[in-house]
Amino acid sequence: MLLTVALALEYEAKCMLAEHRLAAGLTSAEAATFIDGLIAMAEPVRNYFRWRPQLRDPGDELVLEAAVNGQASFIVTFNEKDLRDARHQFGIDVVRPGEVLNRLST
Numbered sequence: 001m002l003l004t005v006a007l008a009l010e011y012e013a014k015c016m017l018a019e020h021r022l023a024a025g026l027t028s029a030e031a032a033t034f035i036d037g038l039i040a041m042a043e044p045v046r047n048y049f050r051w052r053p054q055l056r057d058p059g060d061e062l063v064l065e066a067a068v069n070g071q072a073s074f075i076v077t078f079n080e081k082d083l084r085d086a087r088h089q090f091g092i093d094v095v096r097p098g099e100v101l102n103r104l105s106t
Helices: 005-015 018-024 028-041 058-069 085-090 097-105
Strands: 074-076 093-095
Touching (some): 005 018, 018 028, 058 074, 058 085, 085 093, 093 097
Parallel strands (some): 074 093
16 A cells, blocks of 8 residues: 555544544544554655646545555555546556455455
8 A cells, every 4th residue: 555645644634533433433542543553554655746636536636646656556446436537647547445356366
């Protein structure tokens, strides 16, 4: 998993929202521990170029920017429709999580 500082901050902000913590059944401390673990597992990416704006959602822009700067082969998401242009513009495949599992098992 690739992660820029901006994307890590976006993930932290979303995960710390009360509605998301409630849905996950996590306290603030547990959500913070989750974010810390996510960041620890990620490969840091330095933004050499800003590719914004390319997409409608600023949060998606951060994902695309990390993928482009990190030279990712694909973006794994349930949000295919908002990121599908990445395939054509940057040669980055956009796939659903189940498809990645299928690729890994073959």
